[in-house]
Amino acid sequence: xxxxxxxLSGGMDSATVLALARAEGFACHCxxxxxxxxxSAELAAAAELAHSLGAADHRVVDLNLGLFGGxxxxxxxxxxxxxxxxxxxxxxxPARNTVFLAVxxxxxxxxxxxxxxIGVNAVDYSGYPDCRPEFIQAFETLANxxxxxxxxxxxxxxxxxxxxxxxxxxxxxxxxxGVDFSRTVxxxxxxxxxxxxxxxxxxxxxxKGFADAGIADVTxxxx
Amino acid sequence: xxxxxxxLSGGMDSATVLALARAEGFACHCxxxxxxxxxSAELAAAAELAHSLGAADHRVVDLNLGLFGGxxxxxxxxxxxxxxxxxxxxxxxPARNTVFLAVxxxxxxxxxxxxxxIGVNAVDYSGYPDCRPEFIQAFETLANxxxxxxxxxxxxxxxxxxxxxxxxxxxxxxxxxGVDFSRTVxxxxxxxxxxxxxxxxxxxxxxKGFADAGIADVTxxxx
Numbered sequence: 214x215x216x217x218x219x220x221l222s223g224g225m226d227s228a229t230v231l232a233l234a235r236a237e238g239f240a241c242h243c244x245x246x247x248x249x250x251x252x253s254a255e256l257a258a259a260a261e262l263a264h265s266l267g268a269a270d271h272r273v274v275d276l277n278l279g280l281f282g283g284x285x286x287x288x289x290x291x292x293x294x295x296x297x298x299x300x301x302x303x304x305x306x307p308a309r310n311t312v313f314l315a316v317x318x319x320x321x322x323x324x325x326x327x328x329x330x331i332g333v334n335a336v337d338y339s340g341y342p343d344c345r346p347e348f349i350q351a352f353e354t355l356a357n358x359x360x361x362x363x364x365x366x367x368x369x370x371x372x373x374x375x376x377x378x379x380x381x382x383x384x385x386x387x388x389x390x391g392v393d394f395s396r397t398v399x400x401x402x403x404x405x406x407x408x409x410x411x412x413x414x415x416x417x418x419x420x421k422g423f424a425d426a427g428i429a430d431v432t433x434x435x436x
Numbered sequence: 437x438x439x440x441x442x443x444l445s446g447g448m449d450s451a452t453v454l455a456l457a458r459a460e461g462f463a464c465h466c467x468x469x470x471x472x473x474x475x476s477a478e479l480a481a482a483a484e485l486a487h488s489l490g491a492a493d494h495r496v497v498d499l500n501l502g503l504f505g506g507x508x509x510x511x512x513x514x515x516x517x518x519x520x521x522x523x524x525x526x527x528x529x530p531a532r533n534t535v536f537l538a539v540x541x542x543x544x545x546x547x548x549x550x551x552x553x554i555g556v557n558a559v560d561y562s563g564y565p566d567c568r569p570e571f572i573q574a575f576e577t578l579a580n581x582x583x584x585x586x587x588x589x590x591x592x593x594x595x596x597x598x599x600x601x602x603x604x605x606x607x608x609x610x611x612x613x614g615v616d617f618s619r620t621v622x623x624x625x626x627x628x629x630x631x632x633x634x635x636x637x638x639x640x641x642x643x644k645g646f647a648d649a650g651i652a653d654v655t656x657x658x659x
Contacts, residue, residue: 276499276539283546301584307545308538311582315531315538316499322530323506348581355574359534361524364565 214240216326217372218317221245221263221271223255225397225419226332226375228262229383232390233374234330240269242324244317248309249279249287254407255398262396274316283307286401293401295412301340304401304414310343314352314371321369322360329356330372336379349373380422388428395431408435437463439549440595441540444468444486444494446478448620448642449555449598451485452606455613456597457553463492465547467540471532472502472510477630478621485619497539506530509624516624518635524563527624527637533566537575537594544592545583552579553595559602572596603645611651618654631658 217239221227234241245259256273263271279287285294285303293304310333317329333344342348353371357363375383387394399419400409409416411434423430440462444450457464468482479496486494502510507529508517514526533556540552556567565571576594580586598606610617622642623632632639634657646653 272503274499274503276497278542280495280497281543281546301587305584306542307584308542308582311578312535312538312542315535319501319529319531319535320504323504342584342587343582345581348578351574351578351581355534355571355578358568358571358574359531359566361528361530361565364524 214238215328216240216242216269216324217328217330218321218324218326219243219268219330220313220317220332221259222332223258223262223397224332224399225387225392225394226334226383227259228266228392228394228397229387229390230330230332230374231262231266231268232387232392234328234372235267236390239328241267242320242326243268243271244320245271245273246313246316247273247275248306248312249277251286251289252398252401252403254403254405258396258398258407265393265396266391272320276312276316278306278309278312281307293413301342302414305341308343310341310348311352318356318360318369322362325362327362327367328370328372330374332375333373334375334378334380334383336377346376349376379425380418381425384422384426384428395433404435406433408433410435437461438551439463439465439492439547440551440553441544441547441549442466442491442553443536443540443555444482445555446481446485446620447555447622448610448615448617449557449606451489451615451617451620452610452613453553453555453597454485454489454491455610455615457551457595458490459613462551464490465543465549466491466494467543468494468496469536469539470496470498471529471535472500474509474512475621475624475626477626477628481619481621481630488616488619489614495543499535499539501529501532501535504530516636524565525637528564531566533564533571534575541579541583541592545585548585550585550590551593551595553597555598556596557598557601557603557606559600569599572599602648603641604648607645607649607651618656627658629656631656633658
């Protein structure tokens, strides 16, 4: 089995990506980052998903982006808004996907993995610049210049199987690949048990996804 | 004063970069990474250099790349070699500069800094793929796609004032800009006081730099 690196947040998108990578036959090495996120319940969800979806390995790296502030997700003094704002929202974490992919690339090099999976999505997404196809393309170019593998001509690929799917399509694919979405955490304000607030932008996107897919919403909500 | 982000390892190159960025008039926010390096004395040197060279701020981020292994610098089971090997050496830390620049970019976004300084060098260097001009160019492209600043048309620049200089030229520039090289740590096997082994590749490059520049080597060596 070939090794793949899978960025696993514990949310529905990355869980689906893991299931799809497994279905392709990869030995999946999953990476989560404890970056100072207020919704750290997603890390417990990630560990559970890695196990239930048959990952080869799951590691959590500490990297406190909260040290720099600047995002509602890492700075308690900035409130998570209920509604989508114009432009890039305050839940944007500066350079988060760049950092995640960079750390994933470091591990991928050691594993000699050539496929890095990330669950970014450019359809039903939150307006973050680092979810766009042109960002992913630029990172792939970088990865092949940055590494021993790239220099030696063994191409690294950034795999984004969800990038052009709607949330409803992601949910259908995920269910087809065996994901139990009741165990995924999307909410920015999830409680310690991973239960969702039902009001933040991530909750809205998720609930709309279930509705559009015509599938009962299995999300566990806070009482 | 405009903010700049400076990656500061505590070595001679990044110390020179900090001094040059200060000379350009930037308020320099310095970032060091505790990545599991065996030569962690460089972090103490970084703190001292940030202070003596008038940085606005210095932060050390923990990110344990040793968790993945694969490098003599982070894995005690791999020995630091005395001589340069063919190709990419075992002291190469997988994707290190990609990770460092990614974390620097995260902080730069919060600071609204548009200039990120890194002391990479493609002349007297160790053969690492992530020191090459094409790598830096690819990261700059990525940075402008990854961030709010880039999306809003405010160009981010990766500044590499040393990239085409020899080690001897770096030493001359550094001295001219006020760097006390006796306080910098280059050695891969530096002791806890920052004293150099004198035999590793980093020590060889450094000693040759002083010799080529015709300047007395101020390095503090282990007894």
